[in-house]
Amino acid sequence: MLIGYARVSTVDQNLNLQKDALEKAGCERIFEDTISGARAERPGLAKLKEQLRSGDTLVVWRLDRLGRTLRNLIEWVTWLESEGIAFKSLQESIDTTTSGGKLIFHMFGALAEFERNLIRERTQAGLLSARARGRMGGRPPSLDKKKQKLLVKLYHDKDHSITEILEMFHISKSTLYKIVRENPPEITANIPHQ
Template structure:
């Protein structure tokens, strides 16, 4: 049997492209979907699919990154399929693990994908460190200026209710308490 799996990261995104490709690949009645990030392995559609797939079945995906974003998850899923006697086909990458060469190509792509992810993380961290060294303030902008913080402290110290001060400055009480407890 052919099982299809399609995933997008958010409810705003459409599964249509993937569903069309999976239908064309012969998965029509057995397509499982998720609208969740690929970072987590815990996805209801994927878990249900994996609970049903068995010997001589094939899991078909539009692209490998639909079943997993990280090296470990991709390897674990491929190993789980192999243990069950099932195969994996990626339509976009042209991978079919039912052949020896398909299995090798799949493993190589996983290694390169993991390498690429690590390089991106290294570049991002280097860029952040360089920006910090140049004195760039990272993170979101503060909700309040130092003058506003001084003023709200004075208001609270003068006896004005904290809930009222927070409302006047259009900040949450947590933000108010954080500014009251620092410096």
């Protein structure tokens, strides 16, 4: 089924041009929004997404009607592909039911992967740079070494329940077990003198 989406940015603008083109393209249903494309919440687009099924084709008059940024378009195209939904943009002549359209579709996916790799590389470079300056990433420890020793002692003495220990130190159960694992109990057994 061909399902269309039309959007204008303001109430003053008219949807007729887009709706006429979508109907001419064979769209059986058309969802519409009168809202800026920069807004994340678009009710017509949300309803459209609920209606789309595998085998359907989403049709827009122009790419910028679906998303204002390349990232947003890539997210949409990637989602459509994962759901088995074709995509068609009338003005740009993109149609993923054709070989050329599929090529464009895969180019979008390649761009998305390229962007993810760039972000990963920048993050790794930033972490290495910080480490070279003596800074370590991650969350600071919730308890200093002295409190950690006390916690481990209370845990192994078994005079207090786990819940009591958690409340005393204001930590989660996973934090408690992590500290216990990382800090083995000190051996305090008295060795008899000979």
